[in-house]
Structure formats: structure tokens, C-alpha cells
Amino acid sequence: MDRREALCELGTLLGAAIIPAHLPTPDASSAKQNTDVTSNSSRKRNVLSENWKFGADIKDIGEKEHWFKKDFNGCDWGKVQVPFPWDCYETALWQYEGIGWYMTTIHPDDFINNKRNSILFHRVMYYSKVWLNGAFIGENIGGYLPFDFNITHHLKPGVENTLVLRVDNKPRPEWLPGAKQIEWIQYGGILGKVELINTAYTYIEDLAIRTTLKNAGALISCIVNVANESNDASEMKLDLAIAKKEVIISKTVDIRLKPNKNTTVNIDLALDNPDVWSPDSPALYTATATLRKNGEIIDDLTERFGIRELRVEGTSIMLNGKPIHIKGVNRYDDYDRYGPVVPEKLLREELALMKSIGINFIRMHYPQSPNLLSLYDEYGFMVMEENTMCWWGVNWFGEATQSADILQFAKPALTKMIKRDKNHPAIVFWSMANESATDNAVGIKVMRDLLTQAKGIDPTRLVTFVVNGSPKAHLAFDQADIVCINKYPGVFGDTTCNHFSDIERLGYEPLVKELKEHRNSFTKPIVITEFGTQGIKGIHGDISYSEEFQAAYIERIWEGIKSVPGIAGGVLWCWADYFHRKYFITYAAYGPYGVVTVDRKAKQSLETLTRMYKA
CATH class of the missing domain: 2.60.120.260 (Galactose-binding domain-like)
Known part of the structure; x- marks a missing residue:
């Protein structure tokens, strides 16, 4: 029997193993909506x-x-x-x-x-x-x-x-x-x-939806890009319909298409008393653009979206006019025998568990799959989606070269990520990079270029990048909406926490001191985008890497994050254990930082995280 067959046999047990008996079992089906909005398309x-x-x-x-x-x-x-x-x-x-x-x-x-x-x-x-x-x-x-x-x-x-x-x-x-x-x-x-x-040679190439809250209503702005790849000019009608189970508002405009040209059409619709999207109430709508000529449907495109509004107010992040406190996890899409290709049933069970314990925010180092983002929309998770720039230019693994030439890959990737995922209400932040050398002239220029680009493409979301250690030298934060910092006090470096008694002196106290310094240095929101430590399931006792040590460490660090006024929240590293790339090995080619294992079995830290985030 090979590895895959053995894991497939084991896999039949995993669904029952995902949700521990001592936690409530959420009813995911009650919120379930159709994530495939293309099923009735003329395409x-x-x-x-x-x-x-x-x-x-x-x-x-x-x-x-x-x-x-x-x-x-x-x-x-x-x-x-x-x-x-x-x-x-x-x-x-x-x-x-x-x-x-x-x-x-x-x-x-x-x-x-x-x-x-x-x-x-x-x-x-x-x-x-x-x-x-x-x-x-x-x-x-x-x-x-x-x-x-x-x-x-x-x-x-x-x-x-x-x-x-x-x-x-x-x-x-x-x-x-x-x-x-x-x-x-x-x-x-x-x-x-x-x-x-x-499709026809004349088709809807893109549909972007932006929402603004106004008093008791909402303005829904739709930007429709129509491509005409024929040699003929054409006059057509463009219908735009907003629906929630059934059509609730619509508008039709006449458009004239030039041969072999793209035409952009802006359509605004006002909606009274909308249901807004939030983690507590993730209301979703659909927008359908339909292209017609002489009464015949030429093409149509449907996108799902949510009505919500983001902004920064002082040191607070505001969603729909109210401050939010981030209680997040980092989550690699790495799930046992499936890798990143996981059946929807297992994903729904996992996300229902995450929601039930108070998690409201998810982050990872690369763009997520559209199906997973649709589930985040549906379950009401806020998401920080990150361009795949990680550890660029750092010298942690030997001398590294750094050049602005990285922009020839980073800029197109950023554009494509935003264009594809722009209508997902779950996405609240666009991140340019993680833990890269952005504290020198090249890094600062690259970050400023990317931040400007992201804001130009999508002015409705907050933009940032993530650093480790002190953010002071990362001068591109002057163009970011929020400051994002990863913190692992007492986990890495020459002096580390080995026992429970070390956590206060080497973990909590230096963290609180640093956070107060950072808070005094910036007038915008600060989010701790990573904190956590290792914990191996089945290892117990007063020693690092044990289940008990991991649980004690993350709880005390979370208390430190909450103790500093003006910190907008934290994002645990991480939700589930994951496999390290084979050339990246610490104690083993495995990252035991999760509160559940790679096959989603609970550690003691899951109960601790529940207490932390539901408090």
C-alpha cells in the first residue's frame, strides 16, 4: 500500500476528528449559499x-x-x-x-x-x-x-x-x-x-463592483468592461441587475462598441436599507451584467459581492463605521493527503469550527483559490490577501541579492490578484510582501511602487506590507494604511523560552515594551500579523514544543497584545500544522505551529485559542 492509499483509508475518519466534542458544532448548512454564480450563464x-x-x-x-x-x-x-x-x-x-x-x-x-x-x-x-x-x-x-x-x-x-x-x-x-x-x-x-x-466575439471581459454606504442606503458602482473582437461597430444594450435570491434593482444603458476595441461602462445603482456584509452577518448579493442585441442575449457575467465599507480612523480600522478588533489565524492551504486541493465538505467543516471559536480574520503568504475565498465570503471571515513576495532580499539563509527587477514579476502578479479577487467582500487588506528586506533604498522603493499600484487599482481596500522586528526603518509605511508586524519574542534568536517560567521575562515583557514603542512611533493602526510558537501533539510537560507550553505561550502573548491601547489585533501563527519544504528544515520538515495538526486533530492550544478569542 502506498502513502496515498494509506492516507485515503485514514481520511475517512478525519471528518469526525475535526470538531472536538467539547466545542459546539456549528450548523454550516444554515448559512450555505451557492458559490457557483456562473451555473445559469449563457456562456x-x-x-x-x-x-x-x-x-x-x-x-x-x-x-x-x-x-x-x-x-x-x-x-x-x-x-x-x-x-x-x-x-x-x-x-x-x-x-x-x-x-x-x-x-x-x-x-x-x-x-x-x-x-x-x-x-x-x-x-x-x-x-x-x-x-x-x-x-x-x-x-x-x-x-x-x-x-x-x-x-x-x-x-x-x-x-x-x-x-x-x-x-x-x-x-x-x-x-x-x-x-x-x-x-x-x-x-x-x-x-x-x-x-x-x-463566448461570442463581443463579450463582457470584466465586472467590478464597489460599494459605498450612504445614510440608510448604499451606492453600488459597477464598472463593466466590454470587449469587441470583431471588425464591426455595434450598438447594444447592457443590463445590470442586483439580486439577493431575486432581482431587487436593475438598470439598462445603451452602448456603442467600436471594432476591435474595449469599452468601459460605469453604472451606479442606489439601494435602500441594504443588508451589509460583516463577520457577524455576511450578507451576499449578486450582480449580473447582460449584453443584448435586438433582444438576443449575446453574453452575460455574474459576480457575487457584499455591501461594506472600510476606512482608517486614527489608530482604528473601521468596517461599516464601527471599529474592528482582529482575532485571526494564518492558514496555509495544506491539508494532509490533499495538499491544497481539499474537498469542499472538509473545508466547510473546518471553517465552521474556526468560526465557532471566535476567529474573524485569515491571512496567508500567497493568493488563495477563488473557491476558498468564496467560502470566506460566506462564513464571514475577513481576509488579508498577500502578493507572493516573501523573504525577498533577506540574508537569513546566506547572502542574497536584491534588485528592483523583482517588480517585473511582482507588479503583474499584484494586478492579476486584485483584478481576480476584487469583488470578494472578505478581502479587507491587500498586502505587498512578507518579512522582506524593505528597510533599504531598493526595498523602500519597491514597496512604495506596489502600494501606489494597489491603491490605484482598488481604492476601496486598505493596503500594507508585513515586517518582522521593528518597523521604524521600513519607510514605505508612510504610504500604507496600516502597519503590520510579526512578533515571536522568546521563540527565535539566542535567548529563547524553554520552560513556563521563561514566558513572562522573555516573551510577554519584551513584547509589551516593543508594542508601546511602536504605538508611539505611528499614528495609524498596528496589527500583529504573526505570533505563536511550536507545539507537537502528544508531547507534554514543562518544556518548549509541548502542547502545554504552546498553549501557555500563545495565551500570554495574546494578553500582551490586548494590553497595549491602539493595537488593532493579532493573527496567530498558525491555525494548522503544515509541511515544510524539504530544503527548509529546523527540527524536521514540518511546521508544528498549529492549534490543530495537518490532518486537523486538536491540540490543547485549540481550547486555549477558543478561550482567547471568545473572551
Whole structure:
């Protein structure tokens, strides 16, 4: 029996193991809403999930041998599940960093000859090259965000078309995260849906929704981008409808489209007595833009959104006019045998537990999947979504080079992240980077450039970046809305907490002193975006790494965070244990910082976190 089979047998027990008996079991179904808002669209969307084959190219010979050619015989490759990380296909591929090839077919019934046909890859880790019927159609560098190609002229009608991907998940320091070392596993392969999308040549390219609260009402501003890829000018009608179960307000405008041009249309709608989105009441609406000509629907696009408003007021973060106190966790999407591709049922059980113990905020070091963000919207978690720049330029792992050239990857990634995720009400902060060398001239310039870019694309959310230690030298905070700091007093360094008796002197006291200094240095909100320590399930006693020590440490540090006026909250590192990347090893290739294990079994610190956040 291989690792995957053994874990699959174990996995049938995990659903019951997620929620400890001493905690209340929330009723997630009562809040459940349809996360697939495209199901009734006039667009034809086909998820390519069948007949995928996989071959490992450990010696990197595939391109030389033309594995992408239509007549290449890939019948001996293994049949695999897509999406799913290749690390979990077989024990021998666990933490494999290298090249893998995927092959499938597109059936003639999957596309329409006289329509525009594009292929959308939601998440492929990391460097992808794509061929269709032996012809190279494009490549993408980046593993967390979508990419697509117009394949209309590459598809052959009436026959099966062969789609081939070459995927390389080996990191390079010049690419994001931009570091010599990466902590987390960059799971290899196709990690998100692959969709074939058929539209007219005139179609709705984007729909952005911004909301403003005004007295007892809300202004809903919709920005619709219509693409005309035909050679003809055209007059059409654009309908915009806002719904919550049923349409509650709508508007129609006439538009004139120029040939081979994009047209942006702004439509404002006023809504009386709206249900606002908040962690306590995550109300959701849909906005549907429909393009019509002579009464015929040409295209439509639906986006889900929430009505809410963010701003900073002194040292407070205001949501819908009220100050919020962040009680958060960092959460890698690393779940036992599934890696980052987790069944929705397990995710719902996990998020229901997190909600029940008082967590209201989630953060991670890279863009999250759209499906997971939709669940965060639904359950009412605030989210800090971060561009994948982590440990850029730091010398912790040997001398590192640092250059503003990182912007050639960071800027497009930031733009794509914001464009894709802009309508998720859960997202309250855009973060530019984590724990990078942003305290020198190059780092300061790069952060200022990215902060300006983010604010220009989306002025409705707060922008920031995250530092460790003192934030004083990180001068780009002058353009950030909030100051975000990671704190691990007594966990790292030459003098660490080894026993309960050390926590006060080496943990709590220096933390409170530093936070008071930071509070006096800045006039804007401060959030502690990481705090925590290790705890191994089953290890007990008055010693670091034990369950009891972890529980005692995080509770006392949280008390320190709360004791300093003007600190807007904290984000525990972290919710669940995770696997370290194989080249990043401390005591083992495993990060036992969670209050639950990687297979979501509770530690003592889960009960402690419940007491901390529900107090």
C-alpha cells in the first residue's frame, strides 16, 4: 500500500476528528449559499477534469523528444486526477521539485466552431508551457493565479484535440516569492480547474463592483468592461441587475462598441436599507451584467459581492463605521493527503469550527483559490490577501541579492490578484510582501511602487506590507494604511523560552515594551500579523514544543497584545500544522505551529485559542 492509499483509508475518519466534542458544532448548512454564480450563464463552460494522463520528466528530456507532438504516444502515462498535486499521486513524488507533463483531449462537443474559445487554467504550479495539437500556444510563470489563452484558431472541428502541458515547479530566486529559501511546499502540477470557455466575439471581459454606504442606503458602482473582437461597430444594450435570491434593482444603458476595441461602462445603482456584509452577518448579493442585441442575449457575467465599507480612523480600522478588533489565524492551504486541493465538505467543516471559536480574520503568504475565498465570503471571515513576495532580499539563509527587477514579476502578479479577487467582500487588506528586506533604498522603493499600484487599482481596500522586528526603518509605511508586524519574542534568536517560567521575562515583557514603542512611533493602526510558537501533539510537560507550553505561550502573548491601547489585533501563527519544504528544515520538515495538526486533530492550544478569542 502506498502513502496515498494509506492516507485515503485514514481520511475517512478525519471528518469526525475535526470538531472536538467539547466545542459546539456549528450548523454550516444554515448559512450555505451557492458559490457557483456562473451555473445559469449563457456562456458555455466545460471543466476539463477527465482523461488526464501524467508523466514525470525527471531527466528533463520531454521537450527534446517532442512529448508535446500530437503523434507522441503517451498511452503509457498514468491516469491521474486533475486538479490534484502530483506530490500526492505516489510516495516517490512527495515534495518532487522538477518537471511533469500532462495530456488530455478536448472533445468536439466541448466547443462551438463559430464562437470565441478560450482555455482558462485557474492554478498551475509553477512554470507552464502549453501545446494544442502539437502547436505551442503560450507559457506562464507563476503558480497561484490564473492564466488563459485564446485557442479559437488552434481547435480543429469534428475531431478530438490533444492538450499538453509541461509544468516545472522548481523555484528560482528571480521569480516570486523572490527568496533564496521558501518555507512552504510549492505543490507541483495542476492545482485548480482547467476550463474551456465559449463566448461570442463581443463579450463582457470584466465586472467590478464597489460599494459605498450612504445614510440608510448604499451606492453600488459597477464598472463593466466590454470587449469587441470583431471588425464591426455595434450598438447594444447592457443590463445590470442586483439580486439577493431575486432581482431587487436593475438598470439598462445603451452602448456603442467600436471594432476591435474595449469599452468601459460605469453604472451606479442606489439601494435602500441594504443588508451589509460583516463577520457577524455576511450578507451576499449578486450582480449580473447582460449584453443584448435586438433582444438576443449575446453574453452575460455574474459576480457575487457584499455591501461594506472600510476606512482608517486614527489608530482604528473601521468596517461599516464601527471599529474592528482582529482575532485571526494564518492558514496555509495544506491539508494532509490533499495538499491544497481539499474537498469542499472538509473545508466547510473546518471553517465552521474556526468560526465557532471566535476567529474573524485569515491571512496567508500567497493568493488563495477563488473557491476558498468564496467560502470566506460566506462564513464571514475577513481576509488579508498577500502578493507572493516573501523573504525577498533577506540574508537569513546566506547572502542574497536584491534588485528592483523583482517588480517585473511582482507588479503583474499584484494586478492579476486584485483584478481576480476584487469583488470578494472578505478581502479587507491587500498586502505587498512578507518579512522582506524593505528597510533599504531598493526595498523602500519597491514597496512604495506596489502600494501606489494597489491603491490605484482598488481604492476601496486598505493596503500594507508585513515586517518582522521593528518597523521604524521600513519607510514605505508612510504610504500604507496600516502597519503590520510579526512578533515571536522568546521563540527565535539566542535567548529563547524553554520552560513556563521563561514566558513572562522573555516573551510577554519584551513584547509589551516593543508594542508601546511602536504605538508611539505611528499614528495609524498596528496589527500583529504573526505570533505563536511550536507545539507537537502528544508531547507534554514543562518544556518548549509541548502542547502545554504552546498553549501557555500563545495565551500570554495574546494578553500582551490586548494590553497595549491602539493595537488593532493579532493573527496567530498558525491555525494548522503544515509541511515544510524539504530544503527548509529546523527540527524536521514540518511546521508544528498549529492549534490543530495537518490532518486537523486538536491540540490543547485549540481550547486555549477558543478561550482567547471568545473572551
